Amino acid sequence: GAVVSQHPSRVICKSGTSVKIECRSLDFQATTMFWYRQFPKQSLMLMATSNEGSKATYEQGVEKDKFLINHASLTLSTLTVTSAHPEDSSFYICSGVGPQWTQYFGPGTRLLVL
Amino acid sequence: DQQVKQNSPSLSVQEGRISILNCDYTNSMFDYFLWYKKYPAEGPTFLISISSIKDKNEDGRFTVFLNKSAKHLSLHIVPSQPGDSAVYFCAASSYGGSQGNLIFGKGTKLSVKP
Numbered sequence: 001g002a003v004v005s006q007h008p009s010r011v012i013c014k015s016g017t018s019v020k021i022e023c024r025s026l027d028f029q030a031t032t033m034f035w036y037r038q039f040p041k042q043s044l045m046l047m048a049t050s051n052e053g054s055k056a057t058y059e060q061g062v063e064k065d066k067f068l069i070n071h072a073s074l075t076l077s078t079l080t081v082t083s084a085h086p087e088d089s090s091f092y093i094c095s096g097v098g099p100q101w102t103q104y105f106g107p108g109t110r111l112l113v114l
Numbered sequence: 115d116q117q118v119k120q121n122s123p124s125l126s127v128q129e130g131r132i133s134i135l136n137c138d139y140t141n142s143m144f145d146y147f148l149w150y151k152k153y154p155a156e157g158p159t160f161l162i163s164i165s166s167i168k169d170k171n172e173d174g175r176f177t178v179f180l181n182k183s184a185k186h187l188s189l190h191i192v193p194s195q196p197g198d199s200a201v202y203f204c205a206a207s208s209y210g211g212s213q214g215n216l217i218f219g220k221g222t223k224l225s226v227k228p
Contacts, residue, residue, distance in 0.1 A: 043218040044158070044203070093157045103216060105157035
């Protein structure tokens with residue numbers, strides 16, 4: 001199957017700092033990548049759709065200036081949480097559209113903002 | 115308003131027996147459905163999918179049934195194994211699963227007891 005990696009797997013930061021999360025498709029090229037967020041006991045919620053070489057599309061209620069997405073290549077998308085606050089603490093997961101038009105998910109990044 | 119509902123937050127099954135996980139949806143535009151398995155602190159892993167033009171898809175121990183008139187799908191695992199213990203997410207898409215939102219349910223935690 002297709003493999004997606006995320007880095008870091010876990011990050012703790014102080015309120016007001018920025019955190020960058022990388023998402024890589026290791027054995028396939030992903031023109032489109034998605035970023036999800038999951039709060040405890042909730043569904044995975046789509047935050048934004050990242051298209052290589054163009055601007056990301058954000059879901060309603062997601063601040064594009066706070067969650068900066070860059071999809072500079074067919075194998076790498078980054079999500080930067082700017083000026084993070086405790087309410088941004090969550091589990092962030094990316095996915096890439098791989099073989100058979102299926103989304104393959106990364107292992108997730110646990111963000112804790114103190 | 116939840117478009118994809120998994121009404122059972124948890125399910126416990128004896129090893130060797132059948133596990134049946136249920137999912138209901140409200141949006142008649144959904145045309146592709148997927149099941150994902152998720153371990154704690156990991157991203158979801160794709161299990162099996164079904165297009166709305168089918169009513170059954172089978173892959174080894176996993177079978178997904180779709181009842182479009184009832185807007186209901188189910189995942190059957192036979193025989194259940196302790197390694198199947200995880201959270202199972204049902205997801206739906208109106209873009210064939212390849213692009214656009216995957217709308218996730220809240221998940222059902224399956225425990226398979228030896």
